[in-house]
Amino acid sequence: MAEPNNNNVLLSPVDESNNNNVLPPPVKKTKGRRRVEIKKVEAASNRHVTFSKRKKGLFNKAAELSLLTGAETAAIVVSGNGRMFGFGSSSCDAVIHRYLAESNPQAAREPDRRNKNDAVNSANLAKLRQQLLEARRQLEEEKKLAVMIQQRKQVAAVAGPAELWWEEEMIDQNPKELESYSEALHRLKSDVERRAQQKIMNLPCRYTSLMDGRVVMGENFMNNNNTNMNNM
Structure with a gap:
């Protein structure tokens, strides 16, 4: 069997200069996590967005704290426009009432007194509403009676002398x-x-x-x- 002639195989030379010219992809340089300066946001639109995001984050943290530790939490936020937002576990009223009861017993009894006053005011308001409806009904009756009497007077004036309306x-x-x-x-x-x-x-x-x-x-x-x- 004839052996292959290796002398006839030509090997292409390796161009080492080309390998030296291939550069790795550039690494994107970032400034990293920057610390935001805490100051009031001047632009109204940006301030509204910031308030919405931070408010949501605050409520999430309160919910996580309650879920992880079983604590009763409450967070109340009032926006720059005067709108009030709150989160509580189990509720804001329950947490606030408990806080007031421990810190100031006199203040804790205030909601009960206000509830009683609200009930009395509601009853008085319902009574006044009923009186108003009755007064309106009487006024309507008065108007109808006045129209009836006026009509009778007009008929009497056209027909000539006749008996008085209370004699009819x-x-x-x-x-x-x-x-x-x-x-x-x-x-x-x-x-x-x-x-x-x-x-x-x-x-x-x-x-x-x-x-x-x-x-x-x-x-x-x-x-x-x-x-x-x-x-x-």
Whole structure:
């Protein structure tokens, strides 16, 4: 068997100069973790973003502390616009109330007193609301009655002399109109008695008072009347 002739194999020379020209990729240089200067953020938009992020981080830390250690935590934050945000485990009110109870027992009783006052105020408010509704209902009835009386006056003016509205028959009226009519008569009676009383107060002393729609004579008038009867 013939052996291969190694003398005919040509080996390409290694270009060592090219290997020397291959450089490693540049390493990106960073400034590393920089410490942010703690000062107020001047731009309003940036300040709002910073507040949202830091608030979320604060609440997360409070939640983690409660979860890891079983502690009751509360965090309250008031924004620059006056909005209040809070986180509590189990709740902000429970944690704050417990803190006040241990640090200031008098202040801890304040919420109970405020709750009682709130209950009283709510009851008074409900009562006032009911009175307002009743006053509005009465006002509506008054308006309807005034319209009815005005209509009757207009009809009477067109038809000529007729009986007064309180002398008319109320056969065709419904119960609600009859109730309004009765209330109007009571008010009319009260107004007449009041005006008669005012007139009597301006009369001489022998007219003293008005009782049951009758004028009661005074003592001087009765004495003078008896004297005149004796002289006859």
